[in-house]
Amino acid sequence: xxxxxxxxxxxxxxxxxxxxxxxxxxxxxxxxxxxxxxxxxxxxxxxxxxxxxxxxxxxxxxxxxxxxxxxxxxxxxxxxxxxxxxxxxxxxxxxxxxxxxxxxxxxxxxxxxxxxxxxxxxxxxxxxxxxxxxxxxxxxxxxxxxxxxxxxxxxxxxxxxxxxxxxxxxxxxxxxxxxxxxxxxxxxxxxxxxxxxxxxxxxxxxxxxxxxxxxxxxxxxxxxxxxxxxxxxxxxxxxxxxxxxxxxxxxxxxxxxxxxxxxxxxxxxxxxxxxxxxxxxxxxxxxxxxxxxxxxxxxxxxxxxxxx
Amino acid sequence: xxxxxxxxxxxxxxxxxxxxxxxxxxxxxxxxxxxxxxxxxxxxxxxxxxxxxxxxxxxxxxxxxxxxxxxxxxxxxxxxxxxxxxxxxxxxxxxxxxxxxxxxxxxxxxxxxxxxxxxxxxxxxxxxxxxx
Numbered sequence: 001x002x003x004x005x006x007x008x009x010x011x012x013x014x015x016x017x018x019x020x021x022x023x024x025x026x027x028x029x030x031x032x033x034x035x036x037x038x039x040x041x042x043x044x045x046x047x048x049x050x051x052x053x054x055x056x057x058x059x060x061x062x063x064x065x066x067x068x069x070x071x072x073x074x075x076x077x078x079x080x081x082x083x084x085x086x087x088x089x090x091x092x093x094x095x096x097x098x099x100x101x102x103x104x105x106x107x108x109x110x111x112x113x114x115x116x117x118x119x120x121x122x123x124x125x126x127x128x129x130x131x132x133x134x135x136x137x138x139x140x141x142x143x144x145x146x147x148x149x150x151x152x153x154x155x156x157x158x159x160x161x162x163x164x165x166x167x168x169x170x171x172x173x174x175x176x177x178x179x180x181x182x183x184x185x186x187x188x189x190x191x192x193x194x195x196x197x198x199x200x201x202x203x204x205x206x207x208x209x210x211x212x213x214x215x216x217x218x219x220x221x222x223x224x225x226x227x228x229x230x231x232x233x234x235x236x237x238x239x240x241x242x243x244x245x246x247x248x249x250x251x252x253x254x255x256x257x258x259x260x261x262x263x264x265x266x267x268x269x270x271x272x273x274x275x276x277x278x279x280x281x282x283x284x285x286x287x288x289x290x291x292x293x294x295x296x297x298x299x300x301x302x303x304x305x306x307x308x
Numbered sequence: 309x310x311x312x313x314x315x316x317x318x319x320x321x322x323x324x325x326x327x328x329x330x331x332x333x334x335x336x337x338x339x340x341x342x343x344x345x346x347x348x349x350x351x352x353x354x355x356x357x358x359x360x361x362x363x364x365x366x367x368x369x370x371x372x373x374x375x376x377x378x379x380x381x382x383x384x385x386x387x388x389x390x391x392x393x394x395x396x397x398x399x400x401x402x403x404x405x406x407x408x409x410x411x412x413x414x415x416x417x418x419x420x421x422x423x424x425x426x427x428x429x430x431x432x433x434x435x436x437x438x439x440x
Contacts, residue, residue, distance in 0.1 A: 058391075067394045128396065147398065153373060154402045163405060164417070190398060193409065204397070208417030 016291045017093070020084045022119070025270045027141040029212045031081045032146075032257065033132040035073055038289060044069065046291060048074035050093040066129075074132050078125055080290035081134045082108060085119050093290075105201040124198050140268045143199030145191040149184065157186050165189070165214040166240075188306070189214060191264035192252055196237055199250065199266040214252075216307050235308050245249045253281050253308035259301065265308075267285040280308065300302050346347035359411075361379040364434045368426055371406050375399070378409065413438035 037222040038044065048056060048214055055075050062068040079093035095245040097109040108121060125134045126146045135144040153160060157179070161170045167266055169189060192214045197207045214237050235252035249269050267281060285303045286295045365385050373380040378393050389395040389403065404420045411433055415423070423429045433439045 062391055064392070064394065067391065070394075113418075129394065151398075152376070155405055160402070160405065164401065194397060204421035210417060216355040 009243055017080055017084050018294060019087045021087060022085050022121070022136065022138050024282070025137065025268075026216070027137070027282045027284070028142065028265055028267055029136045030133055030144070030251070030263070030265065030283065031288050032131055032137075032285070033072055033077050033288055034131055034194075034258070035074055036130065038069075038073060041291065043289075044072060048288065051075050051103050052094075052097070070127060070129070070132065074125060074127055076133055076290055077134050080288075081136060082121055082123060085121055085136065085138075085257075087119070091159070101201055103202045103206065105198070107205075126194075126198075126263075128261065129258070131258060133263060135265050137267050140270075141199050141201060143195040143197065143266045145185050145194035145198065146257065146263045147191050148261055149186060149187065150260075153183065153186075157182055161186065164209045168213045168215065168238075172215075173233075188254060188262050188264075192235060192254060192266070193261050195252065195264035195266040196250060199268070212237055219253070236299055251281060251308065253283055254306045255283075256292060256304040256306060257285070257302065258287070258297075267289065334431045338381050359434055359439050361430060364411075364439070365426070365430050367410055368407065368433065371410050372403060372426060375406070377405060383426070385426050385430070390424065392425075397421075403429075407433065412440040 013293070020029070048059075051059065051072070059068055059071045060074065062071060076093075079096055082096055083091050083093040090125070098106050099109040100106055106125075108123070110120065119138060121136050121138055122140060122142045123134055123136045124142045124144045126144045127133070128146055128148050130148065131146055133144060133146050135142050158170070158174060161173050173182055173186060173189070176185055193209050193212075196214065197204055197209075200207055213254070214235060216235050235254060236248075237250055237252075250266055251269050253265045255263050255265075265281070265283065283298065283303075283305075284296065285298045286294050287297050287302065330332055369385060372378055372387070372393070373383050375395075377395065378399055380395055384392075387393055389400050395403070400423070401420065404415055404423055407423075407429060413436065415432070419432065423432055433434060
């Protein structure tokens with residue numbers, strides 16, 4: 001009710017996007033939107049205004065109203081999120097241009113910015129029917145994936161895992177006797193694998209799920225923020241394919257998001273940091289309705305870090 | 309009677325014994341016929357290995373309609389898994405797995421993510437002789 005009232009006020013689009021700072025490659029930011037919380041038609045119209053003609057065409061070609069709304073929100077989320085970080089220049093969400101890399105991964109086309117020096121942001125988006133998320137980093141590729149915690153699989157979990165996951169992962173899953181728990185671990189593993197492939201940016205075809213293993217291993221953190229050594233779990237990826245990027249370069253965060261979803265974020269480690277010391281990603285999470293309301297939810301029940 | 313004879317004369321085809329092609333290269337007609345027969349048999353064998361496209365379409369549409377998340381009324385031969393049916397990457401992999409079960413052959417992982425619509429699934433399956 002309150003959100004609908006707020007939505008009816010027409011804000012100037014650039015003025016109502018509070019600027020955010022993101023300076024370190026060790027940091028990752030996650031912004032998410034809950035589609036069912038956006039009901040105002042005037043707000044949806046505002047979002048449509050910031051899309052490119054091409055994006056508008058794709059969105060409005062969709063015949064299903066709910067799918068159309070989700071596609072619209074996804075584009076609006078990406079554009080508004082990236083615009084927030086352009087602190088030193090006045091950038092409107094509408095002015096951003098996007099291109100696809102050689103493998104089809106969408107990226108911001110920074111070349112089109114002549115008047116200003118943009119912050120070299122990387123982004124990645126993931127959507128489910130009830131949550132759309134956009135992750136951003138600076139100077140590091142990023143891949144994210146979100147899945148509903150209670151999603152059902154058409155196939156038997158172990159049949160699916162045997163077909164698509166690595167031997168080690170199959171072993172780990174088959175050791176779980178409770179079917180509900182097994183399904184949950186499967187979903188977590190899926191989000192991690194998806195996030196990794198999306199961070200690589202080369203497409204599923206180039207990094208088939210069977211060719212790498214993701215494991216959660218316990219490790220000791222070095223002194224971080226003044227604390228001495230304590231147990232933590234680290235998510236690591238091993239690849240069977242030599243031609244792939246050095247797998248020790250990638251780090252992961254896995255979380256329970258908004259109580260309803262698992263979310264995985266994969267970023268590249270800062271190459272200037274040597275040694276086996278684990279330097280975790282500093283993650284900040286916002287729940288947003290662009291132009292209306294932003295809420296930092298890190299440290300609340302909405303974000304429960306599972307690992308990483 | 310005369311007309312009948314004339315017609316028969318007109319219709320009569322000279323038949324030569326079918327000779328092995330190499331032994332008698334001058335019997336062009338015989339050679340051609342045997343080649344033609346050989347060729348026709350071969351293409352029938354080849355044609356028999358590929359499934360008929362409209363049959364493949366029907367079967368693919370059925371598999372997709374049976375997918376619980378899918379609204380059957382939205383499934384048409386041109387439906388795009390993500391844009392029209394609202395399916396995500398995990399759903400798409402499940403559909404690929406269901407198609408493997410339906411058609412009895414493995415779809416390589418490096419081809420799987422190109423199958424993003426019913427049309428693409430049909431094209432892929434119809435062009436693979438291993439599909440049953």
